[in-house]
Ligand SMILES: Cc1cc2nc3c(=O)[nH]c(=O)nc-3n(C[C@H](O)[C@H](O)[C@H](O)COP(=O)(O)OP(=O)(O)OC[C@H]3O[C@@H](n4cnc5c(N)ncnc54)[C@H](O)[C@@H]3O)c2cc1C
Ligand code: SF4
Ligand code: FES
């Protein structure tokens with residue numbers, strides 16, 4: 001079927017099987033491999049992207065469902081090579097080990113800050129719980145997010 | 153995943169006609185149950201009718217109730233000012249479920265129709281599952297049961313209804329509004345689900361193709377206090393082992409009105425009229441709360457793997473009621 005996806009500000013007409021998820025469309029058809037495939041079942045958050053500004057798991061969304069919606073991926077965060085404040089904070093705080101969960105963590109954190117849910121350690125812990133990190137980098141992930149939240 | 157055709161519904165009547173006419177066609181909302189189970193090969197529809205563009209989203213207030221459009225997301229409902237003000241335990245139940253990324257997709261209609269989390273049901277390599285394949289047996293009863301039900305079970309299925317928000321919704325006597333080929337009807341949520349009996353594959357009273365359009369939720373009376381407590385294996389992002397949603401009106405130490413439902417224990421979101429009867433007109437004391445919890449769990453049927461849930465569910469309910477009573481004092 002014909003599906004036009006609006007990703008990071010530009011429209012991409014695609015021919016896709018109806019089964020293609022937003023995640024697979026991004027990775028396999030648009031070459032945007034920032035969003036990662038961890039579980040492919042909505043459980044790990046590695047595939048987190050923004051849909052109309054809200055964070056969602058791209059693996060449980062059909063690409064066809066995203067027509068006329070604005071998709072934002074990690075590739076759009078930095079401006080002209082300058083990292084987004086959340087990206088910079090993750091680097092500063094060493095908020096990763098293998099890095100596989102990191103794009104999802106960062107997209108989730110960007111949304112978390114916009115939702116106003118980074119007010120305390122507990123709040124961050126609760127509202128970031130949809131992003132798992134096998135390497136257990138959680139303490140530094142939380143530090144990075146607190147840092148950005150406090151900078152305002 | 154079996155190939156399927158994707159149809160974006162633009163009109164509720166068209167959607168109802170399409171799905172009603174074909175047993176192989178299903179609705180698709182947020183997709184967090186439907187696509188998950190299609191990836192597992194448990195659901196294999198030939199066509200999906202996407203309802204998320206139908207004008208069914210949003211919350212309206214009538215003064216004595218709210219009407220929640222079926223495609224309103226869990227996050228949207230949790231952020232509704234009337235819910236925050238008048239139905240706080242709905243907000244608590246919503247925000248303790250799944251993750252923000254899932255709640256931004258998951259709709260209220262889909263949430264009520266979410267399917268069993270039973271591992272055997274979700275794994276087509278397992279032969280014995282009466283819910284997936286009627287008459288094949290139940291691998292959970294003879295196998296490993298833990299995240300399973302202890303109330304409303306049968307010898308054919310012990311799968312839990314795992315929705316959190318359905319707990320306060322059933323406590324409030326919410327009404328599910330549906331549209332079918334023969335027109336609309338309203339179904340009290342207390343009569344919406346069917347216990348497994350010997351037909352565990354039939355989970356509710358909907359006819360194939362009936363579309364949930366809205367859920368009507370009566371507001372709590374002025375002065376009522378409510379609370380939802382969820383107990384789980386990890387602190388966040390996990391299904392309930394046990395949960396309780398309750399609302400009380402307490403006047404001069406006496407409970408004048410009580411609504412109680414339990415999660416994590418029932419094959420359906422479990423309204424406990426037994427607990428409510430004990431609570432009503434009784435003093436708001438720990439003894440009363442304990443008696444209510446005993447009454448709520450009286451009919452429990454356990455397996456070795458689920459026996460722990462009886463005491464845990466009782467304590468969950470007592471703590472919920474104490475929290476409500478304490479918050480008032
Ligand atoms: C990792 C994970 C963790 C989760 N944790 C929790 C939790 O802690 N607590 C909790 O309560 N839930 C939890 N869930 C379940 C989640 O809440 C449900 O999957 C979700 O609410 C379903 O809504 P949906 O819009 O995505 O429905 P879909 O998946 O689109 O649909 C579900 C079913 O309902 C049918 N349907 C959908 N809308 C309608 C309609 N309007 N009329 C008629 N039929 C319809 C579909 O055909 C399908 O059969 C979790 C899910 C996942 C994947
Ligand atoms: S408990 Fe129900 S869903 Fe689970 S295996 Fe038994 S019949 Fe299937
Ligand atoms: S890949 Fe989507 S949540 Fe794990």
Ligand code: FES
Pocket residue numbers: 095096097098099100101102132133134135136137
């Ligand atoms: S850094 Fe390795 S999974 Fe998070």
